[in-house]
Amino acid sequence: MKVTIGILGGGSWGTALALLLANKGYQVDLWVRDVSQCNYMKETRENKKYLPNIKLPDNINVTNDMEEAIYRKNIILLAVPSHAVRETIRKFKMKLRQQPILVNVAKGIETDTLLRISEVVKQELPDIEYTVISGPSHAEEVSKSIPTAVVAASVNKKTAEYIQEVFMTPRFRVYTNPDVIGVELGGALKNVIALGAGISDGLGYGDNTKAALMNRGIIEISRLGKKMGANKNTFAGLSGIGDLIVTCTSLHSRNRRAGIKIGQGASLEEAIRSVGMVVEGVRTTKAAYKLAKKYDVKMPITEEIYGVLYEGKDVRYSVFNLMMRDKKHEMEEIVQKTGFNW
Numbered sequence: 001m002k003v004t005i006g007i008l009g010g011g012s013w014g015t016a017l018a019l020l021l022a023n024k025g026y027q028v029d030l031w032v033r034d035v036s037q038c039n040y041m042k043e044t045r046e047n048k049k050y051l052p053n054i055k056l057p058d059n060i061n062v063t064n065d066m067e068e069a070i071y072r073k074n075i076i077l078l079a080v081p082s083h084a085v086r087e088t089i090r091k092f093k094m095k096l097r098q099q100p101i102l103v104n105v106a107k108g109i110e111t112d113t114l115l116r117i118s119e120v121v122k123q124e125l126p127d128i129e130y131t132v133i134s135g136p137s138h139a140e141e142v143s144k145s146i147p148t149a150v151v152a153a154s155v156n157k158k159t160a161e162y163i164q165e166v167f168m169t170p171r172f173r174v175y176t177n178p179d180v181i182g183v184e185l186g187g188a189l190k191n192v193i194a195l196g197a198g199i200s201d202g203l204g205y206g207d208n209t210k211a212a213l214m215n216r217g218i219i220e221i222s223r224l225g226k227k228m229g230a231n232k233n234t235f236a237g238l239s240g241i242g243d244l245i246v247t248c249t250s251l252h253s254r255n256r257r258a259g260i261k262i263g264q265g266a267s268l269e270e271a272i273r274s275v276g277m278v279v280e281g282v283r284t285t286k287a288a289y290k291l292a293k294k295y296d297v298k299m300p301i302t303e304e305i306y307g308v309l310y311e312g313k314d315v316r317y318s319v320f321n322l323m324m325r326d327k328k329h330e331m332e333e334i335v336q337k338t339g340f341n342w
Contacts, residue, residue: 003166005029006073008066008088010037011277012050012139013105014079019143020172022059029061031069033080038064050277051143067095075166076100078117081278082108082188085117089124101129103152103163107187108280109287114294116184129156131163132180134187135238136246138253142172149173151238153183175238182234185225189302190244191281192288193217194255196305197248199315201256202263213301214248220299224288227295255281268309285309300325 007014010032018030032038045056080088104117135150154160160176168174200209222235247253258279261271289306292299307313
C-alpha cells in the first residue's frame with residue numbers, strides 16, 4: 001500500500017518530521033496555519049521562523065488548505081500545540097473521506113478536562129487508529145539528521161509497528177510500546193520538571209541541584225502515572241527518563257529556557273515572550289497540579305512550580321520548602337509496603 005502523509009502543524013517539530021519523511025522518499029503535505037508563514041515557506045523553501053537554514057525538499061508540499069493536507073491520506077500527523085488538538089480535529093474530521101492512522105506528536109494535557117491527547121482524540125474520532133510518538137527528540141537535531149531514538153505507542157500492536165516502519169531511518173530509531181497512558185504522561189509531565197530545572201539554572205544552582213530535581217521529578221511523575229493506569233516501567237524508558245534528561249539539560253528546550261528567565265527574576269509573561277514559541281510546560285503544570293489533587297498523589301516539585309507560576313511564590317522560598325520537607329525514605333514503597341526490616 002502506498003504511504004500517503006499529511007502533517008498538520010508547521011512549527012519546528014512538524015517541519016522536522018516532514019523533512020525526515022520526505023528524505024525517506026515519501027510525498028508529504030504540510031499544513032501551515034498562518035497564511036503569511038505558509039507563503040514565505042513556499043517561496044523560500046525554508047521555515048525561517050522555526051528551523052532556519054534548512055531547505056525543504058520538493059516532495060514537501062506546503063499548504064494553507066487543511067482539506068488538501070488530509071485528502072486521501074492514510075497517515076495524518078498532529079503536530080499542533082496540545083491545547084489546539086481538539087479544535088484542529090474538529091476542523092478536519094467532517095472532511096475525512098477515509099480512516100487514516102492518526103499520529104500525535106504533541107506533548108501535553110487538556111487543561112480544562114484533564115484529558116490526555118488520546119482521550120481527546122477518542123471523544124472526537126472514536127473509531128480512528130491512534131499512535132503517539134514521544135521521546136528525547138529536539139526538532140533542531142532531527143532536522144539535521146542527528147541520531148535520535150523515540151517510541152511509538154498504540155493499543156494496537158500492528159499499528160505501532162506500521163508507524164515504526166514508516167518513520168524509522170538509520171538516524172531515527174523507533175521503538176514500540178503498548179502503554180499509551182505512560183508514554184503520553186511522560187512526554188507531558190517532564191515539561192513541568194524542565195521548567196524547574198531552568199529555574200534552578202536561572203538561580204545559579206549547580207549540577208547537584210538539577211540531578212536531584214530530575215531524579216525526584218521522575219519519581220513523582222511515575223507515582224501519578226501508576227495511579228492513572230500507566231505501567232511504571234515506561235517512565236524508565238525513552239518517553240520518561242529519556243525525554244526528561246534532554247528537556248532538563250538542553251538549551252533547545254523551550255521549557256528550560258523559560259524557567260531560566262523565571263529563575264533570573266522575569267515574570268511568567270516575560271519568560272514566555274522571550275522564548276517566542278509555545279511553552280507546553282506552563283499549561284501542563286496547571287493540569288498536573290489538578291491531576292495530583294484528583295488522584296491524591298504527592299507531587300511536591302509540581303506543587304512548588306505551580307506556586308511560582310500561578311500564585312506568585314518566591315522561587316527561593318520554593319526551594320527552601322522542597323529541601324525542608326518532612327524526612328523521608330528514598331524508596332518509600334519498599335520500606336512501607338514490603339515490610340522491609342532494617
